[in-house]
Amino acid sequence: MIPLNVRIGFFLALRALRRASLWTTSLIIFVMVLTFLNLVVISGILVGLLQGAVDAVRTEYTSDVIVSTLSDKSYIENSQNVIALAEELPGVEALTSRYREASRLEAGYQTRKESDKPNIANALIIGIDPQKEDEVTGISKDLIEGEFLVAGDYDKIVLGNYLLKQYMIIDTPGLATLEDVGIGSKIRIHVGDVIREVTVKGILKSKVDEIALRAFMVDSQFRSLIGRNDGNVDEIAIKVKSGVDPVQVRDALKLRGVGSVARVQTFEDAQPQAFKDIINTFSMLGTMFSSIGLVVASVTIFIVIFVNALTRRKFIGILKGIGINGNAIEISYIFQSIFYAVIGSVVGLALVYGFLVPYFLAHPIDFPFSDGILVAPLGQTFFRVGLLIVATVVAGYIPAWMIIRKNTLDSILGRN
Amino acid sequence: MIETKQLVKTFKNGDIFTSVLKGIDFRVGEGEWIAIMGRSGAGKSTFLYQISLLDDPTSGEVDIDGHDTHMMSAHEKMHFRLSKFGFVFQDYALLPELTALENVALPLLMQGLSKASAYAKSTEALTSAELGHRVGNLPSQLSGGEQQRVSIVRAVAHEPKILFADEPTANLDNESSKRIMEIFRELHKRGQTIIMVTHEEQYAKMTERIIHLDDGRIISETKN
Numbered sequence: 001m002i003p004l005n006v007r008i009g010f011f012l013a014l015r016a017l018r019r020a021s022l023w024t025t026s027l028i029i030f031v032m033v034l035t036f037l038n039l040v041v042i043s044g045i046l047v048g049l050l051q052g053a054v055d056a057v058r059t060e061y062t063s064d065v066i067v068s069t070l071s072d073k074s075y076i077e078n079s080q081n082v083i084a085l086a087e088e089l090p091g092v093e094a095l096t097s098r099y100r101e102a103s104r105l106e107a108g109y110q111t112r113k114e115s116d117k118p119n120i121a122n123a124l125i126i127g128i129d130p131q132k133e134d135e136v137t138g139i140s141k142d143l144i145e146g147e148f149l150v151a152g153d154y155d156k157i158v159l160g161n162y163l164l165k166q167y168m169i170i171d172t173p174g175l176a177t178l179e180d181v182g183i184g185s186k187i188r189i190h191v192g193d194v195i196r197e198v199t200v201k202g203i204l205k206s207k208v209d210e211i212a213l214r215a216f217m218v219d220s221q222f223r224s225l226i227g228r229n230d231g232n233v234d235e236i237a238i239k240v241k242s243g244v245d246p247v248q249v250r251d252a253l254k255l256r257g258v259g260s261v262a263r264v265q266t267f268e269d270a271q272p273q274a275f276k277d278i279i280n281t282f283s284m285l286g287t288m289f290s291s292i293g294l295v296v297a298s299v300t301i302f303i304v305i306f307v308n309a310l311t312r313r314k315f316i317g318i319l320k321g322i323g324i325n326g327n328a329i330e331i332s333y334i335f336q337s338i339f340y341a342v343i344g345s346v347v348g349l350a351l352v353y354g355f356l357v358p359y360f361l362a363h364p365i366d367f368p369f370s371d372g373i374l375v376a377p378l379g380q381t382f383f384r385v386g387l388l389i390v391a392t393v394v395a396g397y398i399p400a401w402m403i404i405r406k407n408t409l410d411s412i413l414g415r416n
Numbered sequence: 417m418i419e420t421k422q423l424v425k426t427f428k429n430g431d432i433f434t435s436v437l438k439g440i441d442f443r444v445g446e447g448e449w450i451a452i453m454g455r456s457g458a459g460k461s462t463f464l465y466q467i468s469l470l471d472d473p474t475s476g477e478v479d480i481d482g483h484d485t486h487m488m489s490a491h492e493k494m495h496f497r498l499s500k501f502g503f504v505f506q507d508y509a510l511l512p513e514l515t516a517l518e519n520v521a522l523p524l525l526m527q528g529l530s531k532a533s534a535y536a537k538s539t540e541a542l543t544s545a546e547l548g549h550r551v552g553n554l555p556s557q558l559s560g561g562e563q564q565r566v567s568i569v570r571a572v573a574h575e576p577k578i579l580f581a582d583e584p585t586a587n588l589d590n591e592s593s594k595r596i597m598e599i600f601r602e603l604h605k606r607g608q609t610i611i612m613v614t615h616e617e618q619y620a621k622m623t624e625r626i627i628h629l630d631d632g633r634i635i636s637e638t639k640n
Contacts, residue, residue, distance in 0.1 A: 008526055011518075019513040019554070318509045321470055322570070323498020324526050325491075409471045412509070 008324065009331025016332065017339055031300050032344020032392075033351070038293035039384045040352055043286025044376045048360065050279045053207065053370035058267040061210040063096075063136050063237040064246040066270050067253065067262045075232040076262040083236060085256050091244035096136040099127030099222045100234035104190040105163065105215060107178045121163050121176045123215045125189060127222025136239045139204060139211060146183040146202035153218050156201040157187070162212035167205065189215075189225065196225055207370055236262075290384065297388060298395040301340065305333055306399035313403055317411025326404045330397060337396025338389060345385045352376050417609060418467055418578065419443045423476035425462055425632075436462045438632035439476065444611060446577075449604040451620035452613045454629035460613045461582055463629065467611070468501055468580040469493045481577070498526055502571030504581040508563040510555040510570070516542060516562075517551040520570045527574055541573045542566070545599065561592025568599055572608065579603065581612040585619060597622055 017025065058064065067086070069076055076082060079097065086095055101124070108119035130149035134140045140148035149158055161167035165177040181187060185200045198217065206212045223229060240249050246266040253264045309316065319329055357374050364371030403411075410416070425437040436459045444450055454460045465471040467478055469485055478485045480496070488496065503509070510519050517538050524534035542551050545565050555563050564584060571579055581600070585593035597619050604610055604624075612623065620626050626638040 004526070004528060008522075011522075011525060015513050015518065315511055318505070318511065319522075320494065321497065321509075322503055322523050323494055323501075324522065325494065328526070407471075409465055412470070412505075 005325050005328040006331055008328035010335055012319075012329065012332035013335030013339070017336060028304055028340050029343050029347065031304075032297065032340050032388075033347045035293055035297035035300065036345050036348030036385070036388060037351065038296070039290045039388060040348065040376050040381055041356060041374065042289045042293070043283070044352075044374045045360075045365070045372060046282045046286045046289075047279070048375040049365075049367055049370055049372040050275070050282055051375045052364055052367070052372045053275075054267075054271065054279075055373075056206070056208050056370060057210070057271070060137050060139055060142065060206055060208045061237070062265075062267045062270050064240040065238040065249050065253070065264065065266055067236040067238065067258065067264050069234050070261070070263055073261075075228075075234050076236070077232060078261055079232040079236070082253075082258050082262060083233075085258060086236065086238055086249075086253060089249055089252050091240050091249050091252075093239045093241045094132065094135045095236055095238040096129060096132040097219075097233040098133070098235040098237070099219055099226070099228070101125050101127075101191055101222075101226050103215070105159075105178060106188040106190065107181045107185060109188060110186070119179050119181075121178045123160070123163050123213060125157075125191065125215045125217065125222065125225075127219035127225075128216055129219055133216075136237050139206070139216075142204040142206045142211060143202050144205040146200065148202055149216060149218055151218060153201065154221060155196065155198045156217065157189070157198040158202040158204060158216040159200055160212040160214045161203060161205040162209070163215060164203065167203070191226055194225060194227075207368070294387060294391050298391040301337055301392045301395040302399055304340075305337060305396045306402070308336075309333065309400050309403040313406070313411045314414055316403055317406075317408050317413075320404070320408040321412055329404050330400045333396050333400035334393055337392045341389045341392035345388060349381070349385070352381070417444055417446045417448075417481060418611075419477075419479045420467060421477040421479075423463070423466055423478065424474045425459075425466060425471070426474045436632050437466065437473070440629075440632075440634055442467075442627070442634065444609065447604075447607045447609055448625065449600070449608075449610040449623040450612065451623040451626045452611065452629060453615065453617075453620050453626055456615075458629040459632045460615075460629055464580055464582055464611065464613050468503065468578075469497055498523060499574075500577045502574070502576035502579040504564070504567050504571050504579065504584045506583040506586045508555070508560070508567045508587075510563055510567055512555055515552050515554055516547060516558065516566045519555070519566060520573050523570065523574050538569075538573055541569045545569050559592070560588055561595060564588060564592065564596055565599065568596065568603075572603060578609045578611065581610065581614075583613055583615065585614065585616060593619070 067076065067082060083095065083097055086092055103123055103125040104120055105123050106118065106120045112118065128149070130151060134148065144161070149156060163178055164181055165179045168177050178187065181200060183200055183203070186197055187200060189196050189198060204211055238249060240246050250264050250266050258264050316329055320326060353376070357376055360372070360374040364373050420440055420442045423437055423440040423442070424435065426433050426435045440463060452460045452463060466473045481500070485493065514522065517535060520538035520542060521534040524537060525531065529537070539548070539551055542548055545568070547562060547565055547569065550558060550562060558566065585596055588596065600610055600612070601622060614620050621640055624640055626640065627634055628636040628638070
């Protein structure tokens with residue numbers, strides 16, 4: 001059975017809301033929607049900046065699980081066994097293995113005079129199976145010029161955008177880039193004492209350093225360049241099947257002893273600590289902004305209810321005069337506050353999940369280091385809706401309580 | 417039914433104390449209809465507020481139905497007002513966002529009646545006051561006379577022991593005022609106790625007894 005005061009409170013609130021000015025109600029709800037967006041979107045964008053970068057690294061480089069060389073080894077020993085083991089795991093959809101070697105790229109050597117500054121850039125050169133790599137990371141979608149590698153490409157190379165001066169957004173001291181290099185340009189690769197001339201076939205544009213600062217060539221050509229014929233690779237990126245937790249695949253590989261010959265990490269494990277710290281910091285900043293938003297919402301509702309209760313003080317006095325319990329009147333204001341918060345949140349939820357999240361997914365914010373998206377996990381969002389409602393109820397109750405506790409007759413007569 | 421002993425009400429404004437009621441002894445029995453008259457500032461309304469428990473006296477006693485109201489908590493007074501009193505105010509005091517029907521039904525709902533019973537009883541009461549066609553109207557859609565009639569219906573729908581009316585005709589034209597007074601006469605015939613503040617002699621003469629106040633004291637009593 002619903003208590004009498006609650007029923008009367010609801011009765012009064014329903015009628016007050018139904019017969020309130022449409023403009024006033026709309027304005028209050030509009031403020032609540034803005035507050036909700038402030039709570040969810042500001043922090044969501046801040047986290048989304050980093051999440052965009054995390055997603056990009058996962059998609060384009062590490063995939064779901066990355067197997068890499070131990071710090072004291074120059075490659076993954078028994079790589080072919082590791083690959084075979086990984087391919088046998090039921091949760092694995094595809095994998096790609098990579099060779100990696102530090103190199104120096106040189107351009108413009110054909111016309112360079114002895115006194116000219118050399119046109120060079122340092123890069124990690126990566127040997128890949130183009131088809132498998134594209135299957136796992138889809139990096140061919142990052143091509144902005146030329147074409148991606150195919151299995152038969154002999155002296156062809158694809159360059160990351162940060163290796164080229166024309167694509168470097170900020171002039172970074174200490175980071176040399178190649179000048180006047182485009183599709184069809186001949187460049188030299190220096191790996192140790194070996195020098196090979198190759199032709200630029202394509203240019204990849206990515207905000208992931210592991211793509212943007214690397215040069216890619218077909219693995220068979222790479223092996224002949226560095227003279228490695230044992231089949232041992234430096235990285236294996238593994239894509240898991242939809243619905244499979246990468247942790248399961250990581251643990252399965254470790255269980256089979258892969259951990260003794262290589263470092264096995266999920267995409268989350270592979271994130272640098274600094275990156276994780278930044279995520280935490282942004283998350284904290286988001287929470288801080290959200291808290292300020294919450295205080296603003298509370299103050300707004302406080303003012304709205306206070307002004308409402310103040311202008312209706314005479315009627316509150318009459319209600320008390322004819323014997324309506326003060327608690328019922330307070331509850332009516334609480335119901336009104338809940339109404340504003342709930343409707344504001346519902347409209348906000350519809351805006352966030354019906355428009356903003358899909359919009360930012362389709363049109364990410366173009367930041368130098370990531371494509372920012374809006375991150376709004378449902379659990380967190382509903383937690384914030386709960387916070388907003390609680391804050392609103394408190395902010396609605398206090399002014400109602402302040403007015404209701406005033407002397408009944410003074411309220412009826414408008415005396416102070 | 418109501419008895420006051422040496423009722424005093426003093427207002428304080430800064431360092432200035434103003435005595436509005438200066439020791440009133442008064443008694444009203446069940447079923448009586450009394451008018452309280454006096455010039456402006458005589459203390460009529462203040463007296464009504466004390467005996468209807470809307471305000472607390474500075475000193476003195478108000479006994480209602482054998483209850484010493486001085487000992488009552490605010491909550492008990494509120495409950496007393498809800499169950500035993502009905503109020504008619506000069507400016508009707510209807511709640512603007514409630515229809516005529518809802519205004520009348522509210523005290524009944526607060527008394528614990530179901531919505532269906534409260535609405536049925538309120539509709540019947542409004543119909544008997546010739547307001548059956550106005551049940552769904554908001555106060556702003558009613559004339560002054562109609563609003564005051566709704567206010568009276570609200571005041572008596574829950575069958576209070578005492579009906580308090582503070583200048584119920586002050587804002588009405590002659591026609592509406594007469595109609596309101598006829599309603600009071602009918603209520604009185606049915607045994608309703610009514611205590612009414614008025615400054616209009618012609619309506620005061622319709623009551624059984626007129627109490628004259630001046631300078632915070634009862635100066636005379638007239639039986640009609």
